[in-house]
Amino acid sequence: MDHRIAAAMGAVLILALVSYAAGAAPSSLTYYINVAASGNATVVMVFASNGSGAFYTYVPRFEPWSVTVWRGAIVGKRIENSSAYFYHNATFEYLVDETGAFGMNISFRFPFASLYAGERGWFMTPLLGAPPGTTVTVVVTIEGLGSVLDVSLDNAIVRYSLDGNTLKVQRISLRPGGSRVTVDYRLARPVEETTMELDANGTLVRVRAVPYYKGLARAVAGVVGKAVPYLRDIFGYSPSSVDFKVFLPTRMDLSALGYVMGEDINAGGEGPIHLNLALLRFKEGYLETTVVHELVHKALGALGVPANRELRWFHEGVAQYVSVKICEKIGIDVSDAEASLESAARVFGSGLAKPGFVQRWTPSGDEGSYYAASYYVVATLAEERGGLSYIKRVASEIRRRGGVSSNQDLVEALSAAAGEDLAPRFRDWGFEVSETRVAAVPRLAAALAAAALAAAVAFSLLVILLWRRRGERCPYCYGEVPRGAAYCPYCGYPLRARSEEGYSAS
Ligand SMILES: [Zn+2]
Ligand SMILES: [Zn+2]
Incomplete structure (x- = not known):
């Protein structure tokens, strides 16, 4: 708690200093983005200021970029990793010329700026960044633009003006972790698929x-x-x-x-x-x-495994576990995915939460926990029994049975492939399954067990909710993300608008 308050105070102090500096020297950054028919674009960032100072922004990590100074001089430059995977943080210290002005451009190519499917196009800017107090404008010219369907800034609707093929979004207030503008549109003449x-x-x-x-x-x-x-x-x-x-x-x-x-x-x-x-x-x-x-x-x-509400967890758990294993075998770097799956599953491994809530797949906005719990169950069972070779034994057991249609069927198949009754394990995890070939329990005991189970499930959900609130996690890869980040640094997933404390000032 304490370090958070300290960090927030630090942020306020920095903001105060920067806005003081910015007040003294008004500066502007305009992104001119030209999207060709192919969807590839060129970006020219034009930065201008009426006072010497420092300008920081995002530049692409994997595309070459070039700087042209047209007024004043750059006296210092620093390129550092940013929290966004595809971008570096660039800082330029600059001096104005004798007329009191500084100006520079940063240019780069930006592939797949627009994407097309059917009649529709979808455009997203590169990660936008500038010091607080900078007036930021985005000007996008899209070849083949038909009608604009929606323009958003960090996933929220935003005002824009349109002149022919050119769309302008002005006075953008950027998030500390960077911002994005998207344009959903219809093409004037759809490209044939x-x-x-x-x-x-x-x-x-x-x-x-x-x-x-x-x-x-x-x-x-x-x-x-x-x-x-x-x-x-x-x-x-x-x-x-x-x-x-x-x-x-x-x-x-x-x-x-x-x-x-x-x-x-x-x-x-x-x-x-x-x-x-x-x-x-x-x-x-x-x-x-x-x-x-x-x-x-x-x-x-x-x-013969349906993806119904009862068995969906098995589908997702196996799909996540097997896809990472196979990709690893075929030489694809999955270290990020693996690490984030493991970190997401940790809450279940530590016993703080039980994964059995996935037996009724009703995530309603909480997909991350459902995927993590499903992965945890499948990965735990498999890793204890030879990894993919256990999945293979399970698959042949399911085939022998002509498919499975319920969690009871599935646990029987998983048990047969494991050579042991896994029902107790599943009950520990909060699943409602009964032993294979065991006499029914007396009614009162069953009612008590059901009540205990319901309590355990409720507790698990509570723990997960608390856990989700405590750390910021990417809903796609579950990696821990910096507070206020607009993009997951691991997978690039855009994180939704959050009303986080300490970040609303700008
Ligand atoms: Zn899936
Ligand atoms: Zn992610």
Whole structure:
């Protein structure tokens, strides 16, 4: 508690100093972003000031950027890691010229600034940053812009003006961890989607998207080709073809990176895999694990595991566990994903919370805890019994039974594959399952047990809620994120607007 107050006071002090400095020297930063028909953009950041001082902002980590000074001089420069994975923090100390002015540009290329699916386009700025007191403007020119559907700043609606293809958002108040502007729009003339067909090591991969995403299609086919031998070995799943469709995020809602329709899973794992095009802008490892994750859902569907409210946890737990393991085997860096899964599951390992609440999949906004608990149960059982080889024994047990339709069925299959009755373990975790082949317990005892279980479940939820409030966690990868950050530093997931104490001043 104490250090938080101290940190808040420190922040207030810094803000006071900076706004004093800014008051003395009004400065402005304008982002000019030019989006070509392909969706790739060039960015020119124009910074101007009427007094010497320091300017800090975000610059891309993986794209080269260049600086042009057109008034005054830069006398110091510092580039540091930022809390955002794709960006560095750049600080420039500058002096005005004899007319009392300083001006500089920072330019860089910005691939996949706009993404397209069907008639729609989705644009998101790079991470915006400037010292408090700077007047920040974003000017975006989008080739092929039809009608604007929605413009948001950090996921909240924002005022804008439109002149032809050029959209302007003025006097933006930035968050300390950086901000983003998004534009959801309709294209004047939609780019026609095609079906790109690729051979993935004997599996036909079909990706339906606009032709700009050939690179994505190749990456997807590469992952499928490498993952299918493992999926065949573990689940006996080797599809002759896999279809992919793409979808766009809305504003900054990236709550799903990929999905397979529940009814398609329940119909034997048929149907296409839907991929969020925003994956094009994610760190390496996310597209790969998402593709394998969705393939695991299909493999489980083909085995006869429905993704219903009761068994959804098993689907998600296995999909998370197996996708990371397979991606690791095929040479993809999943250290972030692995570390964040482990840290998210820690609350269950420590016994502070019981994961059994997932037996009724009703997250309503609390997906993070449900995914973490599902992962914890599957990973714990598997790691104690040989990892993927245990999952393989479970899969063949499920196949032998012609599928499973309830948690009772599932625990029996998991027990058979483990060679021991796992029902007591599941009850410890808060699941309502009865022993396999054991006489029914007397009614009063059953009622007492049910009451105890209900209390345990309620307690788990309470602990999870408290735990969620204490630390800031990314809802996608569950990594611990800095307070007030707009983006997860591990996976790039945009974190929703939070009304955090200490950050409203600007
Ligand atoms: Zn899933
Ligand atoms: Zn994350």
